[in-house]
Amino acid sequence: MSDAVRYELDETIVTLTLNRPATRNALTEMEVVDALVASLERAQADLAVRAIILTGEGTAFSSGGNIKHMRDDVGTFAGGSAHIRENYRRGIQRIPKAFHELDVPCIAAVNGPAHGAGCDLALMCDIRLAAASAVFAESFAKVGIIPGDGGAWLLPRAIGLSRACEMIFTGTPIDAQCAHEWGLVSRVVPDGELMDAARALARAIASNPPGVLRMSKRLIREGQRMDLPSLLELSAAFQGIAHRTADHREALTATFERRPAHFTGD
Known part of the structure; x- marks a missing residue:
């Protein structure tokens, strides 16, 4: 099994660590795509x-595309225009699709620079926490390409159209504090406290029925593309399921008994 992404399970919480610090956790190698x-x-x-x-191993969250591979026309960037199109479709574009199908709440613990596809990777997560040293950039224009991994869809939904256009059109990085002010991240924490904060948040989430x-x-995901009546119909169907779970009954019992609830997923 590839070590490109470390998978660590602690009870009900999984920590995924991009494990290519030599490339600042670049995403465009097929091994990394497959592993993630x-x-x-x-x-x-x-x-x-x-x-x-x-999160990312080393000093970067993710540098996005491997610019050495871009220079040398290898890997994702090999071949003519038609080949590159297929390389994206069969490679890095599988990542946003996998996140779109992921029902488990996901926290990005952004431990350093998140550039290009690395910034978009953070956006694929539901919640983003940033270390004080984190830097975010939609840097595609700086290397003469466009956001090829869904950033043009993800970023405006996170920070609004005007600011998304500013980031994409200029490629100018923003620091963690600006990212917080713009709503790109939920919280900025000191570098040494990032993973503790992420684990505490994950535990708070994991204390609820899976x-x-x-x-x-x-x-939430379906609501981004549904009209309200359609979402209400789906909500009613899901609610019918939720009301007949053992976890719902446990939540009610624990409330009346004034004790912490213990959820099993049943």
Whole structure:
């Protein structure tokens, strides 16, 4: 099994660590794509998993595309225009699709620079925490390309159209504090406290019923493309499921008994 992404399970919380510090955790190598997609699918299939933390090994979260490979026309960037199109479709574009199918709540613990596709990777997560040293850039224009991995869809939904256009059109990096002010991240924490903060947040999420977490996330995702009547119909169907779970009954019982609830996923 590839070590390009470390998969660590601690009870109900999975930590995924991009493990290519020599390339500042570049995403465009097929080995990294395969490992990350496989890790997401593994977590999705494990109904005991209630939260995921995604971070990077070393000093960077992710540098996005490997610019040495761009220069040398290898890997994702090999061949003519038609080949490159297929390389994107069969390569890095599988990552946003895998995140779109992921029902487990996911936290990005952005430990350093998140450039290009690395910035978009953070956007694929549901919640983003940033270390004080983190830097975000939609830097595609700086290397003469466009956001090829979904950034043009993800970024405006996170920070609004005007600011997204500013980031994409200029390629200018923003620091963690600006990212917080713009709503790109939920919180900025000191570098040495990032993973503790991410784990505390993951534990708070994981203390809730896993089925409810997954259905709630799916409602949020579907709500981005549904009209309100359609979303209400889906909500009613999910609610019918939730009301007849053992976890719902446990939540009610624990409330009346004034004790912490213990959820099993049943």
